[in-house]
Amino acid sequence: MASPRTTRRTTTSGIRRSRVGWQFTGPFLAVFALVFLAPIAYSLYLSVFRTQLVGGTRFVGLDNYTRALTDPQFWSALGRVTLFLAVQVPIMLFLALLVALAIDSGRLYGASFFRISVFLPYAVPAVVAALMWGFMYGTRFGLVGNLNKALGLSVPDPLSPDLILASIGNIVTWEFVGYNMLILYSALRVVNPALYEAAAIDGAGQLRIITAIKLPALRGPLLIATIFSIIGSFHLFTEPSILHTLAPNSITTYFTPNFYAYSLSFAGQQFNYAATVAIVMGVITMAVAYLVQLRAMRKAD
Structure with missing residues (x-):
């Protein structure tokens, strides 16, 4: 049986370890609460109030949420980003998968340079990328306009209402x-080389190695890349907001949910309803990401 002195010493040691742990995690938790939890709490607070010219700010409960769920402009924006997600994300991940497999094959000449070249656009800020591609899309001053003049062509306007979503998808891709290539390529680098040697001894070709070894090893990384892409698609904002000045007739103020919330807040001074739209969109994003993860886990089981 332990003596009281031993028990006190053990308790004191545990308290010291606990304090040391809080000293390491405390700064992170403070910053996390300040820049993440506090804005969410403030948005929830704003969403249950309404500011009017007559009557001022008053508590309205869930009226703003009812308005958001019956708002045709919000549903139009949500449908647009859903279509964007359904088309752009598979194309982007497929290209990233092809590039990762090509680099990992060991048969690509200049693989290091190719890897850096593919990853380099991710280092370009989204604002700069949208401006760069926006001016390239221009029919009066950009690459498309120059091609039309020099070659006598009639290239469709990438900034037209019919093509603007595809043009934004090209920029995002x-x-x-x-970025997604790096995730997949990193996962391929940790595959045990003995598996490749055993497959080669059994006479497996490159296609069989890809389908039997590499693709199963990429299930987890592909899931992570898919979830990140879903979140990014639902939160699409920078590219439409930049291209809006170049194509105001193609990109409306409710082009995407985030752009709609931004327009409501900074152009319409409807801060309460903008916060509501942002919260509803956040909940939808979390729900879709969770369902995708749950479906992938069930398939894995």
Whole structure:
């Protein structure tokens, strides 16, 4: 049986370890609460009030949420980013997968340079990328306009209402293929080389190695890349907001949910309803990401 002195010493040691742990995690938790939890709490607070010219600010409960769920402009924006997600994300991840497999094959000449070249667009800020591609898309001053004049062509306007979503998808794909490629390539680098040697001894070709060894090893990384891409698609904002000045007839103020919330807040001074739209969009994003993860886990089981 332990003596009282031993018990006190053990308790004191545990308290010291606990204090040391809080000293390491305390700064992070403070910053996390300040820049993440506090804005969410403030947005929730704003969403249950309404500010009017007559009557001032008053508590309205869930009226703002009812308005958001019946707002045709919000649903139009949500449908647009859902279509963007359904088309752009598979294309981007497929290209990232092809690039990662090509680099990992060991048969690509200049693989290091190619890897850096593919990843380099991710280092370009989204604002700069949107401006760069926006001026390239221009029919009066950009690359498309120069091609039309020099070659006598009639290239469709990438900033037209019919093509603007595809043009934004091209920008986003150009930006994030390298990022997703790096995730997939990193996962391929940790595969045990003995598996490749055993497959080669059994007479397996490259296609069989890819389908039997590499692709199963990429299930987890592909899930992570998919979830990140879903979150990014639902939060699409920078590219439409930059291109809005170049194509105001193609990009409306409710082009995406985030752009809609931004316009409500800074152009319409509807801070309470903007906070509501942002919260509803956040909940939808979390729900979709969770369902995708749950479905992937069930398939794995």
